[in-house]
Amino acid sequence: xxxxxxxxxxxxxxxxxxxxxxxxxxxxxxxxxxxxxxxxxxxxxxxxxxxxxxxxxxxxxxxxxxxxxxxxxxxxxxxxxxxxxxxxxxxxxxxxxxxxxxxxxxxxxxxxxxxxxxxxxxxxxxxxxxxxxxxxxxxxxxxxxxxxxxxxxxxxxxxxxxxxxxxxxxxxxxxxxxxxxxxxxxxxxxxxxxxxxxxxxxxxxxxxxxxxxxxxxxxxxxxxxxxxxxxxxxxxxxxxxxxxxxxxxxxxxxxxxxxxxxxxxxxxxxxxxxxxxxxxxxxxxxxxxxxxxxxxxxxxxxxxxxxxxxxxxxxxxxxxxxxxxxxxxxxxxxxxxxxxxxxxxxxxxxxxxxxxxxxxxxxxxxxxxxxxx
Numbered sequence: 001x002x003x004x005x006x007x008x009x010x011x012x013x014x015x016x017x018x019x020x021x022x023x024x025x026x027x028x029x030x031x032x033x034x035x036x037x038x039x040x041x042x043x044x045x046x047x048x049x050x051x052x053x054x055x056x057x058x059x060x061x062x063x064x065x066x067x068x069x070x071x072x073x074x075x076x077x078x079x080x081x082x083x084x085x086x087x088x089x090x091x092x093x094x095x096x097x098x099x100x101x102x103x104x105x106x107x108x109x110x111x112x113x114x115x116x117x118x119x120x121x122x123x124x125x126x127x128x129x130x131x132x133x134x135x136x137x138x139x140x141x142x143x144x145x146x147x148x149x150x151x152x153x154x155x156x157x158x159x160x161x162x163x164x165x166x167x168x169x170x171x172x173x174x175x176x177x178x179x180x181x182x183x184x185x186x187x188x189x190x191x192x193x194x195x196x197x198x199x200x201x202x203x204x205x206x207x208x209x210x211x212x213x214x215x216x217x218x219x220x221x222x223x224x225x226x227x228x229x230x231x232x233x234x235x236x237x238x239x240x241x242x243x244x245x246x247x248x249x250x251x252x253x254x255x256x257x258x259x260x261x262x263x264x265x266x267x268x269x270x271x272x273x274x275x276x277x278x279x280x281x282x283x284x285x286x287x288x289x290x291x292x293x294x295x296x297x298x299x300x301x302x303x304x305x306x307x308x309x310x311x312x313x314x315x316x317x318x319x320x321x322x323x324x325x326x327x328x329x330x331x332x333x334x335x336x337x338x339x340x341x342x343x344x345x346x347x348x349x350x351x352x353x354x355x356x357x358x359x360x361x362x363x364x365x366x367x368x369x370x371x372x373x
Contacts, residue, residue, distance in 0.1 A: 016040070016047040016286030017197070024192045031202055034191045034269070035174035035230060041285040042131065042172065049286055050131045050172075051135075072344065073351060074107025074116065076325055081163045081246070082115040088370050092123035093162030097154070097238070098169040099127035100134055103147060123147050128154055153340050154234055157241045158251055164238065164249035171291045174236065175226035177207060177269060185213060188224075188275030188372050190282065195281040219260050224267035226292045235299055241307045244369035247308065252315060253294030268293035296364055303366045312365035319363040 014165070023030045042049045085092055096105060105127060115122040127183055128151045129135050133148055151157060170232040177188040179201055187209070204210065209227050218225060238247065248258050253259075270290040271281040281290050299309065312319065328344075 016044060019044060019047065019191050020197065020285055021195070023123060024190060029202065030191045031200060034177040034189055037285075038174035038281075038290050039230075040321045041281075041288070042174070042290055044286065045132075047286045049289060052134055052268070052286070053080040054349070064260065071103075071110070071352060072325075073109045074104045074326065075111030076320065076328065077165070077248075078108035078111025078113075078188070080323055081165070081248075082112045082119055084246055085163060086116065086121065090228070092119050093126075093160055093245075094123060095128065095157060095162070095164045095241075097128050097164065097166035098172075099129040099138050099150075100117060102134075102138035104167060105138065105142055105145075109147065110295045124152055126159060126160075128152075134324040142227070150335060150346055153203075154237045156242070157238075159243045160241055160245055161243045163248070164242060164245065165250070165252045168227075169251065170231050170249065170294050171252050172179075172236070172289075173231035175207075175231070175269065175292050177205065177267065178209070178213070178225050178227060180223045197285075199282065202258050204235050212257065216256070216260075217332055220264055222260055223261055223265050226267055226269055228292070228298065231294070232298060232302060235302060238334045239303060239308060239368075244307075245365045245367070246311065246370070247303070247368070249296075249299060249364040249366075250361055251294045251296075252291070253296050255313075256297035259293070259295050259297070263294075269319065287292070294362075296362055299364060300366075308366040308368050309370070310365075311367050312363060314363060315365050316361035317352050325352060 016020045020032070020037060023036070023040060024030055039046065043051065045051055081094065081342045082092075084090075086258060087095070094108070094193040099105060105125060107121060108123060109123065112123060125145075125147045126149045127138060129138060130153060130199070135152075138148070140149060161271070179188045180186075181201065185204050187204045188199055188201050191198055208229065212227050212229070213225075269289050269292045270276040271283070273284065276287055277283075281288065292322070296313070300313065304310070314322075
């Protein structure tokens with residue numbers, strides 16, 4: 001008799017917990033920094049959350065994205081990118097960071113086709129996706145599309161003249177965690193007691209982290225912060241892959257002045273399971289999505305330092321409205337609310353009106369070696 005799906009994933013979660021405990025026990029001080037814990041919990045090749053053969057996005061998963069809610073979002077980004085490529089006389093080389101299920105690629109390419117069929121037919125669409133399971137999903141979704149090239153990592157990216165973009169990519173990177181103890185910053189991490197995972201802290205001696213803290217200008221009332229060293233390393237590698245073109249980053253985050261407020265005095269690191277915020281990311285490792293809010297000021301400052309120009313910065317809702325998504329609405333006299341036209345119009349309105357997903361996301365567009373008119 002086959003084992004129920006819930007029981008299977010419970011067993012896999014126990015395997016992941018055992019792997020983490022062994023990793024802690026192999027250290028000299030029984031201390032695993034949070035970035036190492038998150039890396040194991042999310043990206044372990046067998047039992048990590050993103051490697052599991054399980055839906056993560058949508059009603060049957062743990063969270064929603066703009067892409068999962070509507071094809072309109074990806075189509076609109078595809079049209080917008082097509083316009084920027086033509087305006088800047090760039091070749092249609094496109095790279096998506098974190099391909100997920102492949103749905104964004106399909107929606108984007110459909111939008112590019114609607115905007116300019118010739119440009120779309122000549123496009124090369126790279127997808128960087130580290131999860132073997134998600135690469136399988138992408139191949140199933142777009143197996144017949146000769147334009148798609150799958151890459152395992154950022155290091156595999158060619159030098160790009162064109163358009164690089166991501167949607168909810170940077171918020172899944174591991175982070176180091178610092179906590180304040182008697183006005184001194186210490187590093188928080190994970191230890192094990194009686195077979196269970198607990199948070200602990202140690203003195204902070206990492207000079208790179210200390211230098212980042214000095215740059216952040218953290219207010220006195222902040223007790224806990226995340227330091228996104230792996231995210232910044234990945235961002236630097238991505239920028240180095242741009243010969244000329246645009247870099248679009250869409251993610252849950254904000255500028256530094258909005259980041260450090262009393263409501264976030266205990267940090268932003270959190271976990272989601274079945275669309276619910278969980279009490280601790282140490283619960284059910286490998287079964288839970290772990291994320292943190294992106295500090296876009298770091299990306300803007302590092303981008304400027306590396307020669308990128310700022311093209312756009314603002315909320316996703318504002319970006320969509322300013323770039324004309326309401327022009328996509330189609331007048332119709334069909335009384336059927338479930339007709340294709342009515343459904344599409346409703347999806348467009350949901351993207352930009354009311355309390356919806358666009359309220360929480362920001363858009364950063366940077367460029368490199370683009371001739372200005």
